[in-house]
Amino acid sequence: MREPTVIESNANTFYLKKRSIPKGCQQCLQGAKAVLFLNGICQNPNHCSWYCPISENRKGKKDTYINETQISSKEQILKELELINAKGLSITGGDPLFEPNLINTLDYIKFIKNSKGNNFHIHLYTNGLNFDEEIAKKLAQAGLDEIRFNPPKEHWKVIKYALNKGMVVGAEVPVIPNVKKLEDLKEFIFYLDNLGADFINLNEFEYCFPNSQNLKNQGYFLEEGTIASVKNSKKSAISLLKEIAPKVSLQIHFCTIRAKDYWQLKERYLRRAKSIKLPYEQITSEGLLLYAQIEGKRGEIKDFSTVLLNELKFPRKFISYDEDYVRLPIWMAIRESFIDLIDKYNLKGYIVEITPFRDDRYRQITEKTPIRLFKKEMGLNED
Numbered sequence: 001m002r003e004p005t006v007i008e009s010n011a012n013t014f015y016l017k018k019r020s021i022p023k024g025c026q027q028c029l030q031g032a033k034a035v036l037f038l039n040g041i042c043q044n045p046n047h048c049s050w051y052c053p054i055s056e057n058r059k060g061k062k063d064t065y066i067n068e069t070q071i072s073s074k075e076q077i078l079k080e081l082e083l084i085n086a087k088g089l090s091i092t093g094g095d096p097l098f099e100p101n102l103i104n105t106l107d108y109i110k111f112i113k114n115s116k117g118n119n120f121h122i123h124l125y126t127n128g129l130n131f132d133e134e135i136a137k138k139l140a141q142a143g144l145d146e147i148r149f150n151p152p153k154e155h156w157k158v159i160k161y162a163l164n165k166g167m168v169v170g171a172e173v174p175v176i177p178n179v180k181k182l183e184d185l186k187e188f189i190f191y192l193d194n195l196g197a198d199f200i201n202l203n204e205f206e207y208c209f210p211n212s213q214n215l216k217n218q219g220y221f222l223e224e225g226t227i228a229s230v231k232n233s234k235k236s237a238i239s240l241l242k243e244i245a246p247k248v249s250l251q252i253h254f255c256t257i258r259a260k261d262y263w264q265l266k267e268r269y270l271r272r273a274k275s276i277k278l279p280y281e282q283i284t285s286e287g288l289l290l291y292a293q294i295e296g297k298r299g300e301i302k303d304f305s306t307v308l309l310n311e312l313k314f315p316r317k318f319i320s321y322d323e324d325y326v327r328l329p330i331w332m333a334i335r336e337s338f339i340d341l342i343d344k345y346n347l348k349g350y351i352v353e354i355t356p357f358r359d360d361r362y363r364q365i366t367e368k369t370p371i372r373l374f375k376k377e378m379g380l381n382e383d
Helices: 023-029 074-083 099-116 133-142 153-162 179-195 209-217 233-247 257-276 298-311 336-344 371-378
Strands: 006-008 013-016 033-037 064-066 069-071 088-092 121-126 146-149 168-175 199-204 251-255 289-295 325-328 348-354 365-370
Touching (some): 006 233, 023 033, 023 088, 023 121, 023 146, 023 257, 033 074, 064 074, 069 074, 074 099, 088 099, 099 133, 133 153, 146 153, 153 168, 153 179, 168 179, 168 233, 179 199, 179 233, 199 257, 289 298, 298 336, 336 371, 348 371, 365 371
Parallel strands (some): 168 199, 199 251
Antiparallel strands (some): 006 013, 033 064, 064 069, 289 325, 289 348, 348 365
16 A cells, blocks of 8 residues: 655644545634633543643633633624634533533534534534443534544443444544553554544644643653643654554544644634724734834823824824823834824833733733834834
8 A cells, every 4th residue: 555645734733645634623723613611620531631731720610711711601602703703613621521511512512503504513522431322312413513532442432432423533632652652542543443433633742831740750841942842742643644544544633732722823813803903903923913002191191192183183093092092003103203202292102912802801912012122123114
């Protein structure tokens, strides 16, 4: 059998030529897949709890999130789906199929399908510990399109219940760079292929604050030059992909931490930024919002805004102001004549970069640079 060609995508993921990748992954890499974090409640199984990357703020908690936003109603999900122009939704946790979560999971799937239509793609992650034929039927009836398992070896057999239900069936597991665990992973891939599953997603093993001590205790360390990649995980994944691909027919997709933590977020931010952008803001290549902000004492800010609007006739739609600041487009603020005006009124001017949110709980300032320094750093010519 001819060895399949390994392709690297623009997002730094790897897959096999002519086998493509699961639809859920395609949408994730486009930023078109919203993430519904049902809650942080699961069975804490031994095979994965030791490396679980869920933060302390979410693990074991009942709070629900859609992307970065905590929610308390289904309608808030629809609002977020509209903001990012989503084509699909993934459901994660915790474990969405853990008995205390199952009813809510089914309810969410039905609600989204009824609201967005049958073409709206939904996939779900589960450890499979309490998966059975009855749950498989209920998920299929609710409208689930794709299911991804990460079960312990003694529960591999439950995956068969998801087959022939109208759902795409696969697995998603980390590549743990340990000889025994890599052999187990090979065995799992052969098992899935023989079973008739559709795909397996391999994830780069993640090193983060919640699991850092456990990983250190077991001899796993950061890859040099990275902030979250476990040493040798990517290397092991590529080797495994090349070795096992000619021996199986299912889809195999390796997703790096850069793809999961940077590319997908960036693409989702770009979609969100386009929905919420104000006239004085511009969107960066990373989906952040950029604008100029003039700050000073309240009386001086009021006088300054009056001059801009009434004397200089700046277009009203490009200016936002209150008692403490004036916000306006960068192209206005970087003119030397404008900077001189800022100085005249004893004000401070900055170029501000923020995450694309309007709610103060989620909006973060990622950079705040004095205007003159910004011009220097960007190599902008003087007026």
